[in-house]
Each structure stands twice: as structure tokens, then as C-alpha cells.
Amino acid sequence: MIEIKNIEKSFGGVKILKGVSCVFEAGKTNLIIGQSGSGKTVLLKSLLGIHTPEMGTISFDGRIYSDLSADEKREIRTEIGMLFQGSALFDSMTVSENVGFPLRMFTNDSSAKIQKRVDFVLERVNLVGAHKKLPSEISGGMQKRVAIARAIVNNPKYLFCDEPNSGLDPNTAILIDNLIREITEEYNITTVVNTHDMNSVMEIGDHILFLKNGLKAWEGTKEEIFLTENEAIVEFVYSSELFKKVREAYLKG
Amino acid sequence: MKGLIYKEVDDLIIDSLGIVAFISFFVGGVVSMQTALNLTNSFIPKYLIGYATRQSVILEFAPTFMSIIMAGKMGSFITSSIGSMRVTEQIDALEVMGVNSLNYLVFPKIIALLLYPFLVGIGMFLGITGGYIATVYGGFGNSIDFIDGLQRDFIPFHVVYAFTKTFIFGMLLATIPSFHGFYMKGGALEVGKASTVSFVWTSVTIILLNYIITQLLLTK
Known part of the structure; x- marks a missing residue:
């Protein structure tokens, strides 16, 4: 609250x-x-x-x-998880790297564990198969979903x-x-x-x-x-x- | 952080090798040609071509003028990449996540540009090589005279002076463009303006500091 x-x-x-x-x-x-x-x-x-x-x-x-x-x-x-108006995904990172970013920054989890969590949240936002794509290669709606996945990846x-x-x-x-x-x-x-x-x-x-x-x-x-x-x-x-x-x-x- | 530093080394140093090599080689060649073409008096020894090329390249061309070229190449890249992140709220995203965005974005660039003297060292070597090839194969002098000129009255402190200012210019190349990118406001048009302003200020600062450093280190 x-x-x-x-x-x-x-x-x-x-x-x-x-x-x-x-x-x-x-x-x-x-x-x-x-x-x-x-x-x-x-x-x-x-x-x-x-x-x-x-x-x-x-x-x-x-x-x-x-x-x-x-x-x-x-x-x-x-x-806190934040979904920005323009998604604010990091251009130089793939979808998977964007979503895993908060976990890489704030946890000591292994790469395998982070990847498992990334896969889970991407599946949760109905975005399977876009892991390796860059934000510029996906649509606006998909970018929003990636941003939601990134916002919830560390259980905010x-x-x-x-x-x-x-x-x-x-x-x-x-x-x-x-x-x-x-x-x-x-x-x-x-x-x-x-x-x-x-x-x-x-x-x-x-x-x-x-x-x-x-x-x-x-x-x-x-x-x-x-x-x-x-x-x-x-x-x-x-x-x-x-x-x-x-x-x-x-x-x- | 290690990955970010490697990426910045790749973007800023490795990606600049080609342009540095190209410019250094040909400017070194032109410096030696110009010197040779102005040596019309037969009493002036031919070794002066090698001597003038060495002094010009080591003292000024490689450290100072290469830095001004890099203010355009690296500086614009740094300002526009950070500025674009500002415009598209990526910096706000970092801040909201609790990431120290200034540290995350600027620190790796500063570390990467500690390798800038390496780039300038390559510029020095290729500048002199370009001068040698232009002189010998252009028919302006022979190899023995050129190498004699390279070795004559060599003052090792000049290399220390050149790399001292190179190091300082490297820090300017990392920080001034980062400042202009990080604190910019507005949209895409302002990113372009910030890049231009950053290039101007980096160049002006390099030129002024070059004067001050030369005054401090080379005059008695």
C-alpha cells in the first residue's frame, strides 16, 4: 500500500x-x-x-x-517496477538481456537461474521466441510487454x-x-x-x-x-x- | 561492470583504430612531403625531413590533433548515445531501478579511455611510417637520411610530454561529451545540438589545455 x-x-x-x-x-x-x-x-x-x-x-x-x-x-x-510511456528498453540489449537487467544488477543469482526467471516472465506476458531480438526489431505492443516483463521480473x-x-x-x-x-x-x-x-x-x-x-x-x-x-x-x-x-x-x- | 568496460573499449578504442591508422599514415606522409618540398636550399641537410616529421607527429599531430578528431568521432558517439538514452527515458529507468546512472554510464567510458594513449601511440608509429614511405618511395630523400633525422637530437622527455597530455585529453574525451549527453534536455533535435556543442567544447578545452601543458612542461 x-x-x-x-x-x-x-x-x-x-x-x-x-x-x-x-x-x-x-x-x-x-x-x-x-x-x-x-x-x-x-x-x-x-x-x-x-x-x-x-x-x-x-x-x-x-x-x-x-x-x-x-x-x-x-x-x-x-x-519498484516501472513501465515507461516509451517503454524505455535499453537499445543495445536484447529482449532477454533487458528483462534480466534488474536481476543482474541487484542479485547474485547464477546466469542459469536468471535465464529461467526471464523465460518465466516472458512467457507470462505472452512473449515467447523474442529473446534474442533487439527492441528495434519488435513492435510497439511487444516492446510494452517486454517493459512489463522487466518491471515484474524481480517481484516488485x-x-x-x-x-x-x-x-x-x-x-x-x-x-x-x-x-x-x-x-x-x-x-x-x-x-x-x-x-x-x-x-x-x-x-x-x-x-x-x-x-x-x-x-x-x-x-x-x-x-x-x-x-x-x-x-x-x-x-x-x-x-x-x-x-x-x-x-x-x-x-x- | 567488466562487460560494460569491454564494450566501451570496443566502441571507443578498437572501433577508432581504423580511422586513426588511416589519418596518421597519410598526414605523416604529407608532413614529410611538405618539409621536403620546402627544403630548397641545398645547405639544409636532408635528415631534417625525418627530424621534422618525428617532432611534428610526436609533439603535436598524434596527441593534439588526433584528439580533436576523436572529439568528433568518440565525443559525438558518447554524447549522442547518452543523450538518446535521456530522451527515451532509459536513464530514468536506470534511476528508478536504483542504479546509479552516472556511474553506470560514464565510469566505463573513463576506464576505457585510459587506453587512449595506446591509440595515440599507434598514431605516432603510423605517422612516422607514412612519412618514411612518402619520403623514400616518393623520391624526396633516402632511407639513411630519414632514419638519421628520426634519431638526431631525440629528447625522451618529449615522449613523456606527449603521453602526459594524451592521458589528460583522453579524460576530457570521456567526461565533456558525457556531461553534455547526460544533462541534455529535449528531444532528438537537441541530441544533435548537444553533440555539436560537446564537440566544440571538447576541442576548445583540448586546445587551451595543450597550450597550458606545453607552457608548463616544455618551457624553462
Whole structure:
């Protein structure tokens, strides 16, 4: 579980996050949604330790990040898996080497043991037979799956995903969404997904945090999103005709 | 880390052997030809061709001008490869995993460039060889005069001076381009700009340090 309390963060005197508090529970897919500039990425990077908030606390299963020593912070980072928007696979490494990278860096496991684990997670993300290929030789969807495999290879407690569906066709996007949800439930991971994709919201939104102008404007589940009267979230989610009709249909039963 | 160092040695040193050999050989040949063509006075001894080639190649061409060429070749490679990693969030990925990205990316390059004097040594040898072949087979002088010139008034400290500055230039070649790649911001266009800026700054620093080192080590 990750708990954030009153997080504030500014850049160049401009306050981006204005006191956001939330609890992201384990085994659930937690989504952060909001318009561009609402502070989603800053919040995610604060959770990852890339940005340091000026105010507030972030605690990982009770461990307050800002109170930890450098070694303890590094320890937490080894418990984190991250799926970047552009996959961020290492160009010079093969798929197999990319996935095994965290294990080679942080464990003393033998090559055979690492390879066995790599084979297992690649099979888990339905990617068999691509071990020797370079990232440039596989499709965007496959790259995302390799990135997911790399993120879960060392059994992380926390999984962060930044725009996991960007640049993917609808079918592949659903595959990736389902994979994230399955892995979250299977390994009881605390998953936080930063997304713009309303399909993802409807598919995997166990818990949704809606940010507007650096503030928490709404919080709930994908079911509650249909019933809410909160103007900010209604305006954001139902900005397209398709979703307006989906909502109307849902409300009519 | 050992694997990373081997890879950097391969990318930076071994892959530069061809261009270093090619440029050194032909520039050495041209230096000796130019010297020979300017020796119009018959009172000036022919051994001066070998002497001038040796001094030019060992003191300046191999250590300094080869380093400027390498600022273009190795420097651009280092800046663009690290810069591309920055743009595509690969450096963020390393940081999130808890890897010290600066150490992971830059340290192997610094270690690999400890072998840079080896590359310059080859440049010196091939430069002088090119000078010898151009002189003897181009009909500008004979082998005995050229070798006499190579050996005449040889000051071993000049080699120490040349390799001292080569070592320093090697460290500049590893660090300045790495800095420009690691701290760049923006997209693909900025990677190209960072490579250019890194080449300019590496070259300027090499030229300035060359002046200072020469002042410190060779003047009385």
C-alpha cells in the first residue's frame, strides 16, 4: 500500500501539486487521471522519487520515504517496477538481456537461474521466441510487454505505469490493460497507472484519482464514475459523444 | 561492470583504430612531403625531413590533433548515445531501478579511455611510417637520411610530454561529451545540438589545455 499525504510540489514558483492526499491499495489497479498539466506526471515522478515534494509525505507500507536513509531508499527502489510511456528498453540489449537487467544488477543469482526467471516472465506476458531480438526489431505492443516483463521480473511490491497505452492500437491497448490488471491481482502488487485513456479507466479502474489544477478533484471506482455528479470529472470523462452515450446507457440500466 | 568496460573499449578504442591508422599514415606522409618540398636550399641537410616529421607527429599531430578528431568521432558517439538514452527515458529507468546512472554510464567510458594513449601511440608509429614511405618511395630523400633525422637530437622527455597530455585529453574525451549527453534536455533535435556543442567544447578545452601543458612542461 502506498499512502500520500498533502503532497505539494512547485517548479519555478508555480505550484503544480497543491496538497494531494490518497491511498493506493495493494492488489488494485489505481489510476491517476486528469487533463494535461493537471500534475499527474509530477505526482507519479514524486512517487518514484525522481521529484522531491516540498510538503507532505509518501509512505510505502508504512515506510515514510523522506525519513529513510539512502540505503533504505535504494532498497525501496528495488521493490519498484516501472513501465515507461516509451517503454524505455535499453537499445543495445536484447529482449532477454533487458528483462534480466534488474536481476543482474541487484542479485547474485547464477546466469542459469536468471535465464529461467526471464523465460518465466516472458512467457507470462505472452512473449515467447523474442529473446534474442533487439527492441528495434519488435513492435510497439511487444516492446510494452517486454517493459512489463522487466518491471515484474524481480517481484516488485509496487508497479508504476506511465501512459501504458499511448501509441498502441485499441486491441493491443486492451491486451496491455488486461495484463497489468492480471499481474496486479496475481502478485498482489500496488499498481499506479497514469493515463489519459478512458478505455483504461473503464477496463481496469479499481480506484481512480482525478486531478485538476494540482488538486484532487474526485476519487472513486470505475462503477462510481457513471453515477457521480461531480462536474469536473463528468466534463473530463464524458467529453466524447461515445462516452456520453455509454453513460446514458449505463444509467438507463 | 567488466562487460560494460569491454564494450566501451570496443566502441571507443578498437572501433577508432581504423580511422586513426588511416589519418596518421597519410598526414605523416604529407608532413614529410611538405618539409621536403620546402627544403630548397641545398645547405639544409636532408635528415631534417625525418627530424621534422618525428617532432611534428610526436609533439603535436598524434596527441593534439588526433584528439580533436576523436572529439568528433568518440565525443559525438558518447554524447549522442547518452543523450538518446535521456530522451527515451532509459536513464530514468536506470534511476528508478536504483542504479546509479552516472556511474553506470560514464565510469566505463573513463576506464576505457585510459587506453587512449595506446591509440595515440599507434598514431605516432603510423605517422612516422607514412612519412618514411612518402619520403623514400616518393623520391624526396633516402632511407639513411630519414632514419638519421628520426634519431638526431631525440629528447625522451618529449615522449613523456606527449603521453602526459594524451592521458589528460583522453579524460576530457570521456567526461565533456558525457556531461553534455547526460544533462541534455529535449528531444532528438537537441541530441544533435548537444553533440555539436560537446564537440566544440571538447576541442576548445583540448586546445587551451595543450597550450597550458606545453607552457608548463616544455618551457624553462
